[in-house]
Amino acid sequence: MKGQTIFFDKPVSVSQVATIAGPKEGEGPLKDYFDYILKDDILKQKSYEHAEIEMQRRVIKQLLNKSCLNDGEIDLVFAGDLLDEIIGCNFALREFDIPFFGLYNACATFGEALILGASMLQNELAERVICSTTSHFATAERQYRFPLELGNQRSPLAQWTVTGAGGCILDKKEERGVKITAGTIGKVVDYGVNDANDMGAVMLPATLETLDAHFRDTGRKPDYYDMIVTGDLGHAGGRLLLSMIKEKGYDLDENYTDCGILVYNREAQGVGQGGSGAGCSSLVFCSYLYKLMQRGLKRKILLIPTGALLSKTSSLQGETIPAIAHAVSLEVL
Amino acid sequence: MKGQTIFFDKPVSVSQVATIAGPKEGEGPLKDYFDYILKDDILKQKSYEHAEIEMQRRVIKQLLNKSCLNDGEIDLVFAGDLLDEIIGCNFALREFDIPFFGLYNACATFGEALILGASMLQNELAERVICSTTSHFATAERQYRFPLELGNQRSPLAQWTVTGAGGCILDKKEERGVKITAGTIGKVVDYGVNDANDMGAVMLPATLETLDAHFRDTGRKPDYYDMIVTGDLGHAGGRLLLSMIKEKGYDLDENYTDCGILVYNREAQGVGQGGSGAGCSSLVFCSYLYKLMQRGLKRKILLIPTGALLSKTSSLQGETIPAIAHAVSLEVL
Numbered sequence: 068m069k070g071q072t073i074f075f076d077k078p079v080s081v082s083q084v085a086t087i088a089g090p091k092e093g094e095g096p097l098k099d100y101f102d103y104i105l106k107d108d109i110l111k112q113k114s115y116e117h118a119e120i121e122m123q124r125r126v127i128k129q130l131l132n133k134s135c136l137n138d139g140e141i142d143l144v145f146a147g148d149l150l151d152e153i154i155g156c157n158f159a160l161r162e163f164d165i166p167f168f169g170l171y172n173a174c175a176t177f178g179e180a181l182i183l184g185a186s187m188l189q190n191e192l193a194e195r196v197i198c199s200t201t202s203h204f205a206t207a208e209r210q211y212r213f214p215l216e217l218g219n220q221r222s223p224l225a226q227w228t229v230t231g232a233g234g235c236i237l238d239k240k241e242e243r244g245v246k247i248t249a250g251t252i253g254k255v256v257d258y259g260v261n262d263a264n265d266m267g268a269v270m271l272p273a274t275l276e277t278l279d280a281h282f283r284d285t286g287r288k289p290d291y292y293d294m295i296v297t298g299d300l301g302h303a304g305g306r307l308l309l310s311m312i313k314e315k316g317y318d319l320d321e322n323y324t325d326c327g328i329l330v331y332n333r334e335a336q337g338v339g340q341g342g343s344g345a346g347c348s349s350l351v352f353c354s355y356l357y358k359l360m361q362r363g364l365k366r367k368i369l370l371i372p373t374g375a376l377l378s379k380t381s382s383l384q385g386e387t388i389p390a391i392a393h394a395v396s397l398e399v400l
Numbered sequence: 401m402k403g404q405t406i407f408f409d410k411p412v413s414v415s416q417v418a419t420i421a422g423p424k425e426g427e428g429p430l431k432d433y434f435d436y437i438l439k440d441d442i443l444k445q446k447s448y449e450h451a452e453i454e455m456q457r458r459v460i461k462q463l464l465n466k467s468c469l470n471d472g473e474i475d476l477v478f479a480g481d482l483l484d485e486i487i488g489c490n491f492a493l494r495e496f497d498i499p500f501f502g503l504y505n506a507c508a509t510f511g512e513a514l515i516l517g518a519s520m521l522q523n524e525l526a527e528r529v530i531c532s533t534t535s536h537f538a539t540a541e542r543q544y545r546f547p548l549e550l551g552n553q554r555s556p557l558a559q560w561t562v563t564g565a566g567g568c569i570l571d572k573k574e575e576r577g578v579k580i581t582a583g584t585i586g587k588v589v590d591y592g593v594n595d596a597n598d599m600g601a602v603m604l605p606a607t608l609e610t611l612d613a614h615f616r617d618t619g620r621k622p623d624y625y626d627m628i629v630t631g632d633l634g635h636a637g638g639r640l641l642l643s644m645i646k647e648k649g650y651d652l653d654e655n656y657t658d659c660g661i662l663v664y665n666r667e668a669q670g671v672g673q674g675g676s677g678a679g680c681s682s683l684v685f686c687s688y689l690y691k692l693m694q695r696g697l698k699r700k701i702l703l704i705p706t707g708a709l710l711s712k713t714s715s716l717q718g719e720t721i722p723a724i725a726h727a728v729s730l731e732v733l
Contacts, residue, residue, distance in 0.1 A: 068475045071499045073525050114717055142401045143585060150711065151484040153504050157588060157709035161722045166404045166585035168512055169709075169724075171486050171502045179501055183516065190523020192406050210713075252476065252499035255490060376490035376502075378483065384447055389494045391502075 071277070072251045072284035079185040079247040080240040081397070084353035085129035087122050089204065089230025092342075092350065095331045100354035102129060108205060108230050115205035116150060122346075123148065123159035123201045126232035130197055134236055138164040141236070142193035145184050147176035148201045149228075149345045151210065151378075155201050165197070173374030174270075174298050175253065176200050177233070177349040178393030181370075182250035184237045199234025202344030211263060211379060222264035226301045226327055227338035233349030235357075245360045249396040251281040255376065257389035263375075263382050266343050267304020270373040273390040274300060274308060277371060279315050281394040289319050293365040296356065298348040298372030298392065299327035301340035326351035326372075348372040356397075366399045404610070405584045405617035412518040412580040413573040414730070417686035418462035420455050422537065422563025425675075425683065428664045433687035435462060441538060441563050448538035449483060455679075456481065456492035456534045459565035463530055467569055471497040474569070475526035478517050480509035481534045482561075482678045484543065484711075488534050498530070506707030507603075507631050508586065509533050510566070510682040511726030514703075515583035517570045532567025535677030544596060544712060555597035559634045559660055560671035566682030568690075578693045582729040584614040588709065590722035596708075596715050599676050600637020603706040606723040607633060607641060610704060612648050614727040622652050626698040629689065631681040631705030631725065632660035634673035659684035659705075681705040689730075699732040 086101045093104030103125075110118045123146065131137065144163070147170040148155030160167045172179045180198035187193040205215055207228035213219045237247070256273040274297055282288065289295060300308055305325045312319055326348045327341035352370055359365040373392040381388075419434045426437030436458075443451045456479065464470065477496070480503040481488030493500045505512045513531035520526040538548055540561035546552045570580070589606040607630055615621065622628060633641055638658045645652055659681045660674035685703055692698040706725040714721075 068526050116713055116717065147504075149485075151713060152482075152506065152709065152711035154709070154711045154714045157722055157724075158714065158719065160588035161590045164587060167505075167588050167724060168516065168585065169504045171480075171504045172500075173485065183501065186523070186525050187519055189525065190519070192519050192522065193401050252501065254497060255493035255500050257494045376485065376487070378485035378487045380449055380484060381487045381491065384449065386491065389490055391490075391500065 070284035071280045072249055073186060074249045075185050075189050075247055077189055078239060078241050079188045080238055081235050081245040082238045082240050083130055083134045083236040084357045085126050085133060085234050086350050086354045087126050087232045088350060092229055092231050092330055095336060097330060097355045100358055115203055119155045119201055119203040119206050120158040122232040123155045124162050126199055126234045127163060127197060130234050130236055141165045141195055141197055143168060143187060143196040145170055145180040145196060146199045147171050147345060149207050172391050173376050174343055174345050174347060175372040175374030175391050175393050176345045178372035178395050181247060181395045182252060182393055185247040185250060188237055188239055195236060195238040197234055197236055200345040200349040201232035202228050202346035204228045204230045207344060221339055224265040224303055225339040226266050226341055226343035228344040229330060229342040229347040229350055231346040231350035233346060233353035235353050245357060246398055246400045247395060248398045249285060251277055251284060251394040253277040253391040253393045255389045255391050257387055259387045261387045263377060266375050267301045267340055269375045269388045270300055270390040271304050271307050273392040274371060274373050275311055277392040277394050278312065282317060289317050292322060292367045292369045295319055295323050295369045297325045299343040300325050300373060301327040302333060303340045329355060360399050368397045370395045370397060403617035404613045405582055406519060407582045408518050408522050408580055410522055411572060411574050412521045413571055414568050414578040415571045415573050416463055416467045416569040417690045418459050418466060418567050419683050419687045420459050420565045421683060425562055425564050425663055428669060430663060430688045433691055448536055452481065452488045452534055452536040452539050453491040455565040456488045457495050459532055459567045460496060460530060463567050463569050474498045474528055474530055476520060476529040478503055478513035478529060479532045480504050480678060482540050505724050506709050507676055507678050507680060508705040508707030508724050508726050509678045511705035511728050514580060514728045515585060515726060518580040518583060521570055521572055528569060528571040530567055530569055533678040533682040534565040535561050535679035537561045537563045540677060554672055557598040557636055558672040559599050559674055559676035561677040562663060562675045562680040562683055564679040564683035566679060566686035568686050578690060579731055579733045580728060581731045582618060584610055584617060584727040586610040586724040586726045588722045588724050590720055592720045594720045596710060599708050600634045600673055602708045602721045603633055603723040604637050604640050606725040607704060607706050608644055610725040610727050611645060615650060622650050625655060625700045625702045627701045628652055628656050629701060629703050630658045632676040633658050633706060634660040635666065636673045662688060693732050701730045703728045703730060
């Protein structure tokens with residue numbers, strides 16, 4: 068580790084991806100990139116929580132099917148979601164015969180999973196791992212804000228939790244493809260924002276610090292990457308990032324975007340500042356971004372999933388909201 | 401990885417430990433082994449959740465102080481607790497300038513942290529990491545069962561969530577001491593138990609499967625270890641384990657105990673089947689068990705933190721309770 072950054076010298080390949088998008092996400096600009104678009108967001112289950120569990124189950128199943136692998140050929144699953152006690156993956160993993168590590172870094176969990184997965188491969192401790200995360204609009208609204216049935220008005224700075232699941236298989240294949248080459252692990256940062264409806268502002272300071280650490284540790288400049296994609300700062304948070312990172316001496320204007328911006332058509336879809344959720348960065352990376360890299364259209368992407376580490380208890384107790392962001396360097400090698 | 405087991409060939413030392421015990425735990429049989437015993441369980445905070453955050457903060461601080469290290473000398477913290485969205489460690493980590501991975505495997509989280517921490521050291525990806533977990537009786541009762549103010553009667557099979565925090569520093573010191581030599585990663589197992597007051601029965605099947613996998617993968621027999629200590633099956637669960645593991649062909653009678661049994665004096669303290677909680681195995685390992693090893697009284701211990709992967713939402717929706725257990729092989733080398 069150099070500073071906060073781990074370099075993966077041996078090849079860690081992202082060898083397979085799978086995605087399931089909710090109906091709204093399936094009407095957005097990335098619709099042609101998803102493996103599967105749900106017709107509704109309840110999946111014939113008896114609750115939205117069960118629907119989210121089912122999405123997590125299906126995305127892992129899909130990864131196995133697409134790769135013609137069975138449970139025994141996967142060493143480990145690193146998974147997480149936004150539900151209390153991450154029941155989305157706990158219950159989904161009942162259906163698989165694979166060792167499991169549950170993770171929670173809120174919407175930054177996919178970054179955590181990729182870095183831990185890559186670390187296990189790096190030292191030959193594992194041969195093949197799955198990293199997957201999900202989120203669901205209805206379960207997140209109920210848990211963090213209000214049940215949908217209340218019909219609450221949305222704040223102008225609110226983001227829209229993505230209903231979606233994304234997962235990938237990491238292995239040690241040496242042939243040309245998408246590789247994880249470095250990961251910068253974030254610290255918990257809290258600048259005192261306490262508005263649970265303004266996730267962009269909450270996650271911005273952690274994003275700034277992680278990006279700064281990444282550039283410092285790697286000696287790279289932003290133009291090293293073809294794309295720098297934050298997890299889900301959304302439109303307002305993304306604009307703030309572009310202006311504030313200038314103060315740290317970096318210019319991202321050219322190649323910056325955000326998973327929460329990419330996933331919806333803001334004008335047509337009424338999603339406030341854009342998408343968010345633990346499934347947002349995994350859904351966007353495992354579909355659109357991965358395919359851009361596979362087709363050679365982008366060769367170097369820095370993905371920075373960002374997470375707000377609140378709970379409804381901490382919000383009700385008047386706490387501010389800490390945040391974290393992990394940066395993952397993906398390159399076609 | 402062989403089966404579910406990772407072998408750590410290069411030395412991974414447990415070089416420092418720290419513990420904070422609640423008042424009840426401080427009256428139990430292990431009282432002389434704890435670093436610090438709290439006089440009350442609210443720590444001058446405005447809520448029990450804040451008290452748990454403070455315990456997590458103090459245990460990490462204590463590890464740094466005892467080792468004369470500052471934040472910058474620790475590469476990574478792996479931490480978790482039982483609170484929704486693990487706010488115990490999220491909020492505690494605001495106070496430290498250390499990269500953070502949040503984990504959730506319920507009361508098995510300490511096992512998860514030790515295995516992941518050891519894995520990062522093994523391949524030179526990190527030099528020194530902290531693993532820590534906490535739990536708090538009052539926050540767990542409110543979150544999973546009933547607020548204490550209701551004065552509910554306790555079920556005869558209920559366990560008592562430990563108020564405590566335990567943490568350790570792992571590094572690559574080569575001199576003689578307590579080393580992590582292997583870790584068996586559990587799978588999610590659900591045999592259909594749905595009684596949130598009977599954690600022993602819930603976690604038993606996962607424990608059996610992980611123990612079986614550990615003995616199979618390592619070729620060891622139970623008598624390889626001086627002690628086999630489950631996370632917190634408690635008295636009822638522990639008795640069940642001893643009888644059921646015989647069916648798998650192993651005999652643990654001689655050297656088996658459980659952190660939930662060790663931590664309280666059952667007759668005098670009115671704790672039902674014994675202790676439980678994410679802080680139970682970390683508190684017991686980082687005090688009593690570690691000191692047994694340090695003094696050469698026990699040289700080989702298999703620690704198996706066990707976790708029940710429920711949430712109040714899953715219980716209210718009538719779901720059964722999945723569980724997981726990770727086994728960590730600790731040896732004086």
